[in-house]
Amino acid sequence: MLTLLEQIDKGTLWRIPGGIHPPEHKSLSNQSEIARLPLADHYLVPVPGVGENCTLAVKAGDTVTKGQPLTLGEGFRYLPVHAPASGKVIAIEARASNHASALPVLTCVIENDHQEQWIDTVHAPLSPEQVAQMDNDAIISRVQAAGIAGLGGAAFPTHIKLKPVSDIELLIINGVECEPYITSDDKLMQEACDEIVRGIAIIHQLLGPKRIIVAIEDNKPQAIEQMSHALNRSQLPSHCARVSKIPTLYPSGGEKQLIQILTGQEVPSGAIPANLGILVQNVGTAYSITQAVYRNMPLIERVVTLTGQNIAKPGNYWVPIGTPVEHLLAAAQFKGDENSPVIIGGPMMGYMLPNVAAPITKGTNCVLLPSEQEVAPPSPEQPCIRCGECAQACPAQLLPQQLFWHAKAQEYDKAASYNLRDCIECGCCSYVCPSDIPLVEYYRVAKSALRQEAEEKKQAELAKQRFDSRTLRLEQEKQAREEKAKQAAERRKAQMTGSDKDAVAAAMARIKAKKAAQEQDQVPATTNIDDGKGATKPQDKVAAAIARAKAKKAAQKAKSEAPASTEPTESHQQATTANTGEAAAMSQKDKVAAAIARAKAKKAAQNSAEVSEASQGATQDEVQNLGQDAQETAPLSQKEKVAAAIARAKAKKAAQAESAHEAPPQEDAEGEQTATKASTPNATETEASSPEAIKKAKIAAAVAKAKAKKAQQANSEEQVAEPVATDEQAVQAVPADDPGAIKKAKIAAAVEKAKAKKAQQEKTGKEVAEQAASDEQAIQEAPVEDAEAIKKAKIAAAVAKAKAKKLAKAQAENPNNEHKD
């Protein structure tokens, strides 16, 4: 097997499938030298890139020189345009474009002053040696600055092609010119072969391809000869560059087809020749590269074939880019009327120009002005008979009849599945169609529909993305809001559930406390019946009426709570006793605090300080602190406490002497309020026994009130009020999470009140008070764990209380009356 390069060197050519031999009509225009027509008065230079990658360098009214750039731009894709003549910019506005649609594009209108004043950057030609010393970047920047675009028709910026993505092994110079009528490349090759070869040498210098082929169809023998000679004359290595004569067949000049003919390779669908290491440049482009690099001359004119039987002077002309087509028609003596077609490009791939005011562009190689005999108006389309001639003619080996079938039915996706996008729109299928079906037109419609579809799909995809992200964002915001709300709710709930729990705990604690209280009451009663039964049977042994009343109340409470407590199993009871221990510990502390507070208050009172001041001044914190202090000091200061109790009694007496009536009721009212406050939330929040709880609370409050009244009656308001107040403050100070403790504290307070009353009632109450105090102290000192001990202590205390009460009763009436004021 020969390598590709060897085959190329052998001159092997490959066949392309399909292709047609339309009448050439080249002799119309190739009989004369490339000439010049009179210059136009106005030039129209489209500046479509303005706003995309460049800005206008001139404004209306500016004077321009020939070759002056009209745009300023940056970036590698920028392609400048230049003034084709010196003169004045008279307008920059939208004008009809050189396009099948003639849609207006932004155009620089230049009034020719016919001075032909060149821009001064254009210089005398450099020598080939000087060019050989230029570096690649300098060459490419000159090519870019000259605004060179592919002159074969596609007008792709040449400097981009000269910086290919991969190494170029084969450079093909396309001089095939397979379209009928067109001879501009043919004539250029004949007349400017040396310049073209110099351009080829520049590309060779840039890219260093291993082989250079100048491909020319065999119907241009003169061009072949001229180019061969020029190549031989050139500095290019002789083994590397040669002219390849290829058989005349339309569309051999198509880039892909030419590559296939010369190399047998196919450009993969969707790829570019550079992927194969091949670069194809038009001969006219090579010429322009020479002009740009040797003379720094911008691309402002090109060879245009003016041909067709509707023109008197067909031929090739150097036409400044921007010349209006109508000027050319007038200059070359157009014979047709306004209905005659004006075709830009060849008869196979050119398009009819709807507006002859449009200018010649860099890609315009031919203006065809055919008579009706040459190009007849399209005959009506007939049904496709599936003769398959189109498939035979298709150089891309498509199935045009299938494409047509689907394109006509607007099944564009199916048309796409028949490789519609590989259609090069050469027109062979339409040419051979016996039914005169404008196949290419169908394909163009289908292609643009597919493009639009793809674009819409892209837009829809973008819209979907936007929508999705918006939905996501909204969802996130919603979630964030919900999270916030949830957190807030949880906070609330936490507070609530906290109090719920507290409520439950409180209820439990209450139950325990009551049980404990019950036991307290029951044990002295020495009843062998448990629960409410014993309580309902008051024992005569208990002498003190108050104690009895208390016991009854407690029993009532216990009774009402007993049903509420579920299944009093042993374990449950154990649990409750354990809890009772804790609760007792809490109450103990409170009691200690209360006692100390009391003692201190009493001391204060003793020191003839203002009672109200002391009670009012005792803030919650202080009380707490005091309580803590007391707790700390309690074990140590028993004696002191005894002393304090004695002092208390003294203080009471002292207080009796004074008269401060106003505060206590207030305090009591407050106490009542707090009592209800404390109990109400518990009651409302406890599901199981809320009415009972409320009831109890009320009862407790009533008891408290009753006690308070008694205390008032006892005429020793200050002393009583003081501990009550402090106790209540302590109650308030007790953390919210332990209502049970509060209750105990209240109970304790109530007990103290009762004691105080007793003390008051008793003229010789000191001893009792002392005992009670010491009892209390005993209680306080009892270890937290030892619930039994507490119980006993409490029992003892209760007994003591009962005794005290008895005593008080016995000595009864007089003191009460005495102290009434």
Place this chain on the structure above:
Amino acid sequence: MAFKLASSPHLSTKAQTRGLMFKVMLCALPGVLAQCYFFGWGTLIQIALAIAIAIATEAAVLKLRARPVGKTISDNSAALTGLLIGVAIPAMAPWWIAGIGVVFAILVVKQLYGGLGNNIFNPAMAAYVMLLISFPVQMTSWVAPSGAALNDLGFLQSLSIIFQGADAEQILAYRAGIDGVTMATPLDAVKTGLSTGLTLDEILAKASFSDGFGIGWAVINLAYLAGGLVMLKLKLIRWQISTAILASLFVCASIGYLLSPDTHMGPLLHLFSGATMLAAFFIATDPVTAATSTRGRLIFGALIGLLVYLIRSFGGYPDAFAFAVLLANLCAPFIDYYVKPRAYGHRASR
């Protein structure tokens, strides 16, 4: 600008469907003349009748469909269908045979499917099969080809037989007037002979083959072959289908003949008897109902050749082109779908 803007390309070949169809008809002329020579005026009368009915039917249907009548008729496709039916039915078949066949072909097989380019089946062959199944007696009443057919039966006589019908006596008299033997085609004779247990040599040795009976059909086939070659030369048809049919038939017949020469016709007898050349060049090449790609056409043709051989050798009908073509028509879209050429720049898929 008043000039209608046209999309490229602006050039077109002068080839037109109407010219294509007309040229095909002209190329059928040698075969038609040969048939006339061997079967008398009846052939021409049948052809003219069929073409007239075809055009009339087409015009009527187009009018009903509110389509341009004149333009469509001028594409000559209906006339070609008429011609093919005319040459396919026996020369002396009653007029209504051609009438029913052509109306069926144009109305049902072609226009009901949407007209030219949209029909699935070859109209002439579909009509032929319909007639063969519906009117087997009339459709198989071929007289023996005779060199004096044109003289034996005058034009007016032929007309009257075709149009006024012939009672049994007239037919008998007519047939007796020719050679006294009612003859089927050679293929029919071979089929019948083989089914009665005769060997091929014995059948061919019979008198009917020796007196030019087989020669007549061979000449007709040669005439159609000549017309077909002209069509190839004029590029009215592509070579693939015809070549594939003949090659496939030849190969199959050769294999059969080599395996069992006594019970299988030789390849030449296959190629030059019956409707072989007519079908290979004028019928199976109908582009509308054939496969379109080069490879597809080869497959299409080979399939027809194979089916013809199978039906002729093992089927119930002496000739088989109509059935083979219709079956291949059914396969054409399938073939086209799976035999796509590899497009430029694409790797060979499948």
